[in-house]
Structure formats: C-alpha cells, structure tokens
Amino acid sequence: MADWLICIDDTDDIGTKGTGEIASEIAELLQQADASAKVSFVTRHQLYVHEDIPYTSHNSAMCFAYSGTLPLANIRALAIAHLQQECADAADPGLAVVNLAELSDEAALRQFGLRAKQQVLTKEQAYLLALQLQISLSEHGGTGQGVIGALAGLGLRLTGNDGRVKGQIQLGQGEQPLQYCVADVLARTGLDAVMTTDGSWLADDETVWLAGKVKAVWVQGKFALLVSRNALGWSNASKQELKEY
Incomplete structure (x- = not known):
C-alpha cells in the first residue's frame, strides 16, 4: 500500500461539470479499480484571484488522498482518461500526483501552495518544482495552465490547514x-x-x-x-x- 495525493485544476467552464465533481469521480474510479483502497474526502483549495489568472468562477483546485496498491502509471491512466472524457472543451486542465513516501521536500511544496494564494505563478515555476521533487505533473488540454493550481493544491493540502470539504x-x-x-x-x-x-x-x-x-x-x-x-x-x-x- 502507498499513500498518494492527487489534485486537479481548471477542468470546467460555465455550465459544465465542476472540477470538484470530476475529482470525486476519479476518487470513486480508483476505489473501484482497487478494492483494498481508501480514498479521502475531496478538499477545495482557494487560489489567488487576479486578472492575469484565467479561471471559471473562484479559481480553486481540488485534492484528495488515495491509499492503495495501484502504481503511478495506473493512477495516471485512470485519471487522464476521465479528464479527457469529462473536461470542458474550453478548459486548461492540469493533473498532479505525488507519492508521499517519496516526497523529498514537503516544505518546498507547501510553500509553493501558499504562494499560489497570494501571487501569480507560472507553468515554468510549477514544472521546475515538480521535476525537483519528482512529482508527476501534466497538462491535458488548452493552455495547460491548470498545472499551476494542481501542484499548488497538493502543497495546500499538505499544510493541514487549508481547504473546505467538497459538498x-x-x-x-x-x-x-x-x-x-x-x-x-x-x-x-x-x-x-x-x-x-x-x-x-x-x-x-x-x-x-x-x-x-x-x-x-x-x-x-x-x-x-x-x-x-x-x-x-x-x-x-x-x-x-x-x-x-
């Protein structure tokens, strides 16, 4: 069994299925694929609202924990297939997945999340940190701008003091x-x-x-x-x- 955090961002558009609902569906699919798995509540993490940051309504990322036997490749394949099926055409979805046992610098990831609540960050900054920390970070449509929020959501969840439970x-x-x-x-x-x-x-x-x-x-x-x-x-x-x- 391994403990993972999975976060998605920027998957929706006005009038389409929300990012929180898509995250919940991915969690449910992981549960179905791994009978021994445990998945947590999905948490919503508010990010910086600024004219330079495109967002649908509130600019928030959605994160949940998965504890189970599936390897990274399987987790990603399941999540990506669902994102491609459910994301709005106008969305810029990002996906971040981290194995907590292999996370080398939790403090750096938390700090990135906190910065994303206060300032405009870039895809380049997100990808650089993900590479340094060996976090799986990928974009799945549009500009891929959602990778910033997806990575930030992991960090905010790890603070232990940020986020409302979805629903x-x-x-x-x-x-x-x-x-x-x-x-x-x-x-x-x-x-x-x-x-x-x-x-x-x-x-x-x-x-x-x-x-x-x-x-x-x-x-x-x-x-x-x-x-x-x-x-x-x-x-x-x-x-x-x-x-x-």
Whole structure:
C-alpha cells in the first residue's frame, strides 16, 4: 500500500461539470479499480484571484488522498482518461500526483501552495518544482495552465490547514436548526472531529445545532465540522466564517 495525493485544476467552464465533481469521480474510479483502497474526502483549495489568472468562477483546485496498491502509471491512466472524457472543451486542465513516501521536500511544496494564494505563478515555476521533487505533473488540454493550481493544491493540502470539504454534510439541511451529539455527527458523516472557530475541539458528548448548508473543513490535519457560538449554543459556521478556508 502507498499513500498518494492527487489534485486537479481548471477542468470546467460555465455550465459544465465542476472540477470538484470530476475529482470525486476519479476518487470513486480508483476505489473501484482497487478494492483494498481508501480514498479521502475531496478538499477545495482557494487560489489567488487576479486578472492575469484565467479561471471559471473562484479559481480553486481540488485534492484528495488515495491509499492503495495501484502504481503511478495506473493512477495516471485512470485519471487522464476521465479528464479527457469529462473536461470542458474550453478548459486548461492540469493533473498532479505525488507519492508521499517519496516526497523529498514537503516544505518546498507547501510553500509553493501558499504562494499560489497570494501571487501569480507560472507553468515554468510549477514544472521546475515538480521535476525537483519528482512529482508527476501534466497538462491535458488548452493552455495547460491548470498545472499551476494542481501542484499548488497538493502543497495546500499538505499544510493541514487549508481547504473546505467538497459538498455539504447531509445533516440539518432544513431552515429549522436540529440538535446533534458530536459523537453522532462523527459516526454519521465520517468526519474526524468538531472544531470551534476559536480552535477548540468539542468532546463527543457535547451537542451542536445544525441548519442550512453544513460544511466541513481541513484543519490541523483533520476533517472537521466547523462551529461557532450563537444563542442556541454551538452551531455550524456561517458562510463568512468558512471563507478563511
């Protein structure tokens, strides 16, 4: 078994299937191809929004972990075939794959990801770093500009403190808040923990109130439901509070 991170970026266009959905489909295909595999939640990593950077709506990369027996060649073949099938015609998709056990300089990759949140980077910079760190980085249509975000997404995931989990948690979906025990939330969602916006972890026997769009984040190396205090008690974080991730 080997532990991998896989990230894609710039696969969509207005009105087409989103990059997060395509990433989830690749994760599912890997699971199907390798019965012993484990795949993680997909995380969305916000990158720099600038007039010199083409993007569809928010400029974000999508990353997930795969632990399994498939070698790099098989992982790439599966991912590339799906990208070629599902990417929008106007997209500039990039794919990055790294074997974590063979990553020689994690700090350099994390730093690239953090820079991509604050400045305009180039394909040349991405390819140079990927070559230095022996990371598989490739483009699959258009300008291939998505390689920058794909590589950056790997680095941001490795920080352990960046990214929202793709999609919504299927609890408390209505407008009326519903009360849940933390242990029940974790059992029903597969999340690791519940964390408050001030950085505290809630115990299993504490309760939270959930309503509307319930989102999880990647924080301190855990998939966590983010909550903040209001009149009811601990409630799922607001859209504004989630923007930090």
